Amino acid sequence: MSDFPVLSQLIDRFGRVVSYLRVSITDRCDFRCVYCMAEDMVFLPRKQILSLEEIQFICQAFTELGVSKIRITGGEPLVRKGALELMQQIGRLPGVRELVMTSNGSQLAQMAHDLSAAGVKRINISLDTLDPVLFKVLTRTGDLENVLKGINVASEAGFQRIKLNAVILKNRNHHEVCELVQFAVDRGLDISFIEEMPLGAVDSHNRAEAYYPSHLIRQDLQQRFTLQAVPDKTGGPSDYFLVQGTGSKVGFISPHSANFCSSCNRVRLTAEGRLLLCLGNEHSVDLKAVVRQNPGDMTILKQAIIDAMQIKPEKHEFNIHEQPVILRHMNATGG
DSSP states (O other): OOOSOOOSOEEOTTSOEEOEEEEEOOSOOSOOOTTTSOSSOOOOOGGGSOOHHHHHHHHHHHHHTTOOEEEEESSSGGGSTTHHHHHHHHHTSTTOOEEEEEEOSTTHHHHHHHHHHTTOOEEEEEOOOSOHHHHHHHHSSOOHHHHHHHHHHHHTTTOSEEEEEEEEBTTTTGGGHHHHHHHHHHTTOEEEEEEOOOOSOOSSOOHHHHBOOHHHHHHHHTTTOOEEEOOOOOSSSOEEEEETTSSOEEEEEOTTTSOOGGGOOEEEEOTTSEEESOTTSOOEEEHHHHHHHSTTOHHHHHHHHHHHGGGOOSOOOOOTTSOOSOOSOHHHHTO
16 A cells, blocks of 8 residues: 555546546457447557556556546456456455446356456446347357357346446347347346447448437337336436336436536546546546556556546537547447
């Protein structure tokens, strides 16, 4: 432990308390989802990404500065060697009340029970379609049956909650939203629908033409389900609704149609060690340089994090009708 005074809060210049850190432990993935990356991706050389020890050290700094929720993301985090051991170590850090993870589901059939035992409390699993042919089209390399098996194993593994995430594209999978909710309800899961975010250039579709806003998804769902607004917040941007007569919730993440920046409580650590202060802006601090130039110096690292709060932007400015200003793909951002 360092002798740096422990702060109870990280506060940005707009008065928002930052209590949530999303950590990408790899930019690599065994899928190539059409909204996330180009088909022929060039991944970071391994020497350019943070080591597992560096990730743990940075997470420790954040927890000593008041961050209580850490989400492990990728790419697909479970393709990185040592991911399970890293999560065990992060879960043991004092101050971590919520250790959660986002996954594409490909490795869960083998790893779900170990993740639960390691202290991962909740898990989000990407599932954009229940059609195996369309699943192959959207993921380019994925096997739906393997992901469904992973969801089933995860459901038995003792997580506090499992949530499905579905990115909805017009004329691709928008017709499946009711079936996806029914799938979640039948298994006692939650589900969030996500408007596609214009990060990085994609070659498979026109984002403006594929845009399907949250209010249209709600209209589609209300033909089959009764949705009741609930005040639940898990530190994320979803607006939640309870599916009447069930224990399942439906969330809507709407970066275009319902900007959620005013309550933003999160920052992101990319796999290459950039502290990204906003999903939709390039404001960042190179924490990899800080830890490598000052090995083991917790005081300097904490001060860099504190100073970074002063450049956190007020909001993003996504425009689905323009070429992306943000050139990094979602896999390089960490979700």
